[in-house]
Amino acid sequence: MLLVVALGGNALLERGERPDAGVQQRHVRTAACALAPLASEHTLVLCHGNGPQVGVLALESENDPELTHPFPLDALGAQTQGMIGYWLAQELGNAGVAPPVAIVTQTVVDREDPAFGAPTKFVGAGYPEQEARRLAAEHGWTVGRDTAGWRRVVASPQPLRVVELPTIRRLVESGTTVICGGGGGVPVVAGEHGRLDGAQAVVDKDMTAALLAIQLDADRLVVLTDVDAVKQDFGTPRERTLATVDVAQLRAMDFPAGSMAPKVEACTWFVASTGRPAAIGALRDAPAVFTGAAGTTVTMSGSLE
Structure with a gap:
């Protein structure tokens, strides 16, 4: 089967950790070991997050006295794709996966997308509110608050087309594990x-x-993150885990923007477009999330056939 796997940024850097290379490489090694059983039986296309890494590079660039202007976000996204793609390819290979290929990917968006006027995507480290507002004033950022604290917020437009799709398709047809679309693509x-x-x-x-x-035309979309499953009424006395749910049920629920909401939206988009299941769950449970033994499985009917 062909599986497209979305790997959350927590696979590289957990909340509150220093963004040191050694810390991130250790997490990548753990992620690769979790993914290796799937890669041994299926063809994988792996997309990864890069929010913390882009944030670190952006701050360094803003504070570099040698630069006339800081590097733009698209260039920083490309840099992080190369770095994270290298780490993932290396550790997947070390875990026994046939040599993967990492591709710096470009994603076409609409310059008129309303998202440019309403930033929602958190990037970089969390700060106390006063520090975040100081940085926002100094660097021209928009800031907001999430579970990691006060952070920079940027636009997150809808992806329309992946420029490198023909190359990715040829690699997939040859059975190659492909790392692409890092951070959603540049x-x-x-x-x-x-x-x-x-x-x-x-x-x-x-x-x-x-x-x-x-x-x-993938057989399954698997979204791996740092939560066990999708929770209905999360954080309330009515909270319950959704093991299997259909598209209509999910679309009637509300989820936190910038965290679970895009994961749910991505899965419902895939399932509604293809009629095939998608799954959301914890990285450590990757094989079980794929089979439906763990996490949340999203289907058209609400049951696995």
Whole structure:
């Protein structure tokens, strides 16, 4: 089977940890070991998050006195794709997966997407409110609060097309494990005569994974994160775990923007477009999430046939 797997940024850096290379590489090694059983039986296309890494590079760039202007977000996204792709490819190989290929991926977005006027995507480290507001004033950021604290918030437009899709498809057809769409892919906008230019945004990697899964005719979309499953009425006395749920039920529920909401949206998009199941669950349970023994399975009917 062909599986498109979206790997959350927590696979590389947990909340509150220092973004040191050694810390991230240790997490990548753990992720690779969790994914290796799936890769041994199926062809994988792996998309990964990069929010913490982009945030670190952006702050370094803003504070570099040698630069006339800081590096734009699209360039930083490309840098993190190379770094994280290298780590994942190396550790998957060390875990026994046939040599994977990492591709720096561009994702076309609409320059008129309303998301550019309403930033929702958190990137970088969390700060106390006063520090976050100081940085926002100093660097021209928009900031907001999530579970990690006060953080920078950027636009997250809808992915329309993955530029490198033909190459990814050929690699998949050869049985190669492909690492692509890192951080949702570098956001680019199309101009005259096919010209592409970088956009100052971060595309949600779950949505890009869903787009790839649809266009590659994948058998399953698997979204792996740091939570066990989708929770209805999360954080309330009515909270309950959803083991199997259908698209209509999910669309009638509300989920936190920037965290569970894009994961649910990506899965419902894939299932509604293909009629095939999607799953959301913890990285450590990856094989069980795929089979439906753990996590949340999303189907058209609400049951696995």
